[in-house]
Amino acid sequence: MDYDALTALIVVDVQNDFASPSGSLSVPGGESVIPFINDQVRAAADGGAQIVYTQDWHPASTPHFENDGGIWPVHCVGDTPGAEFHPDLDVVDDTIRIKKGVGGEDGYSAFNIRDPESGVESATGLADQLRELRVHKVVVLGLALDYCVKETALDAMTAGFETVVLADGTSAVNLSPGDGSRAVANLVAAGASVE
16 A cells, blocks of 8 residues: 555544454454554555554443443543553554544444434544644544544545555454345445455
8 A cells, every 4th residue: 555645544533442352342364464554554554544543442331332321342441541542553642542432322434423213423633633733634543444444535535535444454243144245245335445
């Protein structure tokens, strides 16, 4: 991947609860994609690209969690070890950081959050930040392919950014068998490049 100042690399949710095998919502193969992600972070930094890191950052109680009526086990509660970046992830300074779900929303996308009860969406501000930096293209990787990576890439396209998803830098939860393959098909159908 070629990176320049008009490109943003979005590193989605490489956090202990997702990437670690002992995490509360461990993504199969999550740890194994971190070396590839780190290679892309270095290439992006060397090329002068913008780098964005996202983190799920939930309150202890939210309709997003199954014990409050949602579908997910408790994960990435703010200021807990599970919400921190995986220790093997290269996190560089002077980057954009987006914390998602802080108010109990479904924080699947880096660009928008959704009220889990009403479905009302609101922007995180990332699209405006990237436009101010004159970014035209985004490259998305991280966890998990079938949820936060997919939603981030779809919203990037809706916001008008050329969008590339790097398959070697992501892995799927596969809550239902085949979710990862369906996510790739949805992304391609929507106009993303999946490499």
